[in-house]
Amino acid sequence: MSQASAPPLLALRGVAKSFGAVRALVDIDLEIRAGEVMAVMGDSGAGKSTLVKVIAGVEPAQEGVISWKGRAVQLTRPQHSQNLGISTVYQNLSLCDNLDVVGNLFLGGELRRFGLLDEMEMGRRTRALLDTLSIPVPDARVPVASLPSDQRQIVAIARALLREPDLLLLDKPTQAMNARQTNKFLDMIEGLRDRGLGILFISHAMGDIKAVADRVAVLRLGRNNGVFNAHTASQEMITSAITGATDHAVAHRASERKDDGL
Known part of the structure; x- marks a missing residue:
């Protein structure tokens, strides 16, 4: 089976997570494939770090379906994610x-x-x-x-x-680096992708995203607001989705349903 026809490493469909009355994630759809860097962008409070914690099994999803290599899974503990082949590097590094x-x-x-x-x-x-x-x-x-x-x-x-994971989750990894350090780090990310790893890369830095990502998923107020080809989408287009100047959520979901034959 070719990489293009193989199921994604990870697929989220309709995933939601709330903390009391606060809805941190609502109806999230996302796919990450082997050998690609999927960037996730959004303003503070958009749900990016919560998304990482849901995939890592730290904050289990309350709604929706999570699939790993085409099979539905329950990620209710960090060990569940680790056993599948998902490794996480948090913003605070935990060293x-x-x-x-x-x-x-x-x-x-x-x-x-x-x-x-x-x-x-x-x-x-x-x-x-x-x-x-x-x-x-x-x-x-x-x-x-x-x-x-x-x-x-x-x-x-x-x-x-x-x-030896299949999927690496990185939460704002370049935030404390200078330009020289960041460039070397992005070279390393490209090397890991070339080795076949799937990488979820959360960042606020548009330059980093455009340099290394294959696709960019934008979260706004805990919801999908578009998935873009990082090589062809303009910075203005992605920024508009981040700020809410444009709303891609409905179009994105309709496109996915069409692709899925729904």
Whole structure:
């Protein structure tokens, strides 16, 4: 089966999530395929981080259907998503500053040999994984608190990649990086896509999105407001969907139903 005809890695249909009276996500439709970068954009409060947490199993959806490789699944705990092959890097990175790079990568999953920590093997695997990424981390035995922001981000991503996921969720990964660091990071994202990973990339930076994304899904007030080809859609078109100057939600859903033969 070709990649074009294969089911998406992940598909959301009519997904909704509320916190009390606040409807964070409403009737969300989204597809992410292997070997593509799907960017998600929207103003603050649009539901982007909630979407990540729903897919990661941290905040289970209350309505709708989530499918993984064509099969409906229940993502009610982080372990459910991880077992499928979904890894998440949150905005706060969730690193232990007092541990070194190796310790962070294997935290909770340490390797043992004859009942003792196998520091040599964990160090070897860490170095091999870091060497496949575009941003160098010269010393894997220094506390992560001493690393610059781009290297800290790489450590968080390396920890996610250690599980060999099919889908990587990135919540605003370049927010604390300067221009040079961001360019190297985007090169790394392209490399991961070329290896066949599906990537969900949340960002407020239009330049980053246009540089690396294949498609852009816009959320507005917790709802779909369009999915755009990142290579052909203008920045003005995407910005208009973000601000609400244009409303693509109805047209987008009608187009999907037509594509699905509904």
